[in-house]
Amino acid sequence: MKATPTDKAPGGRAQQVEPPAPVDADLLDALNDLGHTLHDWGRHTDYQLERCLPDLVNDVENVRILGIGFLDRNPLVDGIRPFWSVQDAVDKWGVERRTKGEPAWVEEVDPLVVAVARPEWGDPLITKLQAEMLAGSERTLRRWVRKDLIAPEGVVVIAGVQTQMFRQSTVLKVRAEMQAKVGRPRSAGRDGTSSQCPPRP
Template sequence: MRALLADGPDLIGRVRSLADPMKATPTDKAPGGRSSATEPPAPIDADLIDALAVLEKLEPWWHVPLSDYSNDLEVMTWLGEVVLDRHPEVEGLREGWSVADAMAKWGAERRTDVFIYPDDEGHDQPEAVPVREWYDPLLTLQQAAKRAKVSQRQVQRWVQKEAVTVVAQHRGPRGSVMKYVHASAVDAAAEEMRGNQSRSQFTQLREELS
């Protein structure tokens, strides 16, 4: 359940993009717009509409610690139904939708990424395929600061200096804008910062000794 909720923002962005490819999604780099009013809208798959109705109810829960509700039978029962329960398709119809159903059908994928997957023998094989954020997860700025063991202000400075690129934005249920960066970019910026600090300390020590 934690894994499905953690993938929630990417999943709902994926489903929204399928329902309306011209609409901005959490994995867009910049906002987009709808198609011209002179063109009739394309029909939307009923499955997408039904799945979105469930996913949008869960938006306030994407980042909620489940441990806070582990003893709340009502909440956990509801979450189990809307997150974990599977509803097999019978003759093209489903009796309901859950996060697990949507993940199985569409996935929280980034269709344009190319990632090198290590094979079983340790050789790298480049392959252009849909990639979920398993190997290089998306982090909020707060999560990035925790990962790099720096302040959130430091992460914001990396973003301003373009040492770290914001690759996704998502407006939370209270209107706040959540910015996402790749973990690999955070690791690289932190390593460079610590390398600069070490060189600075060495230079200062050398000057003091001389």
């Protein structure tokens, strides 16, 4: 990319034949190979590779294939690496991010974040969108909030956007209560007799 007398235009400005690649080609190749390796092993182990490793390493064929994807070193062929293993990537880039001059990361307290109640086992916090899906619609959830039937547990900021969080069990409870009030068949008529239809023959 250095300017030389042979690549200068008549006006004295260098003409660039092609723009530089925005991302290192080796990095793209490594991401592609490692992505496929991890995805395939994830599917093979129902995405529980770490838990399944003790069983996998007791099979010689699994050990051979794991070695290819994770441990083997693949030398360059005509300046190009035919396949990237995890070890190849570690050798080239290491296991930690290396950004020159980047200050150490410090967690900042965002004033827009309201404290959210601690999640409970089996009763997770869900986003406003998920709560709307459980309620049936955005309008329904908004109506419940307006009537004080339900209230958000707190607000978090995700990618700069404030998102209300609701307790899943509370949404389900209110939904059940509303469904019980709408369309419930009467157990008896005005004269006290049962209004149930007789069973079909």
